[in-house]
Amino acid sequence: MNAMTETEPFVHPALFYRGEQEYLAGTVPFVRAGLDAGEAVAVAVPEANLELIRAALGEQASQVQLLDMTQAGRNPGRIIPRVLRAFADAHPTRRVRIIGEPIWAGRTETEYPACVQHEALINLAFRGREATILCPYDALSLEETVLADALATHPTIIESGTQDTSAAYAPEAVVSRYNQPLKAPGDAPSMPYAQESLPDARHAAARRAAELGLPESRLGDFALAVAELTTNSVVHGGGVGALRIWSEDQYVVCEVRDAGLLTDPLAGRRPASRDQRGGRGLLLVHVLADLVRVHTSPAEGTTIHCYFER
């Protein structure tokens, strides 16, 4: 144990695993130790790995909350509020222990910056909390750069059964490094909006999304997300903004661009309490969208790309 874990109750190791055996050796005893200690335990990993853990746990699996991370955490921006904090907050009197695997080999280049920023922000979101979050990384399939980033987003690394402090730990630097400018295709028309034209912007966006093949069942969520992003521009982003909609691979993408600066790295990543009046807008976008990418800087303002699967 290093000096940090003696004073900091939050523990956040990455587990670099090679193959099924190492995966089970790194996760199943971790789950059992949590159950033995009376902790609340959850496992949120991709389906195939979830099945491995479920089978290995046998009857004990019923004492653990099991989630398919490719669904619950499809948009990495909602993992903190809707998976990790949701579970921790549901067990306020117990230490919680969670296995969270948000990065798998199928994550795309577009998704990855949001994934690694999420990993970095866990440290900020859970600072001072009675929790352990173990993040498995498939060292056989993931690229070297992904593993190198994991050294920067986790204070400790477990590899081949050995736990070490990560000398490269620097989560704020990771958040900044992946705060990358976002581009829309040149031919996507730009629609400016202000307070009075917010409804028009929302209607036009939903109409365009429908033309691009977003199914009826998703149009309502899409309109809600557009409403929140454009309203944020008007309220917090200088009063005006510009909206673009286009299709990209299996997604309809909505871009909202304004002059505001997002200064709170956890904006939209805190669960809303039942009685809280504001602060649900960006959280709602994270909950509804399949992916959210953000770029924010004092010089260029804020650009948000929001992906909805067609």
Add this chain to the structure above:
Amino acid sequence: MNDPDDGYPAAGEAAPWSRQLSICTLPDRAGLKVTGEVCLPTYPVWERALEEVPRQRQEGPYWLELSALTFIDVAGATALATTAQSLDDEQRIVLDHPPPALSRLLELFWPELSAIEVATS
């Protein structure tokens, strides 16, 4: 989305029906009929209407007839949930034909709010 326009309207182009919110009392029971959409430009009207709800001392629930409410954003849904949370134990708000956006927001953020009921008829 039944706006007949094609393409993006220019900012500020009139679409009056979309930015209006009108609220009137129901003729046959305690409650309101809400027409239009609740979003940033119309929020103050919605908030003022909701402020009246806890002051009502009617027999039975307070009805919100929402079949002509076409959209509500999360701030509007929050105002409704906050109003419901402020009611006395026996008071209830019944939503008649809420728009899908409202049902979705209540399900996502206030799944156990017992002071709000949805009329099933």
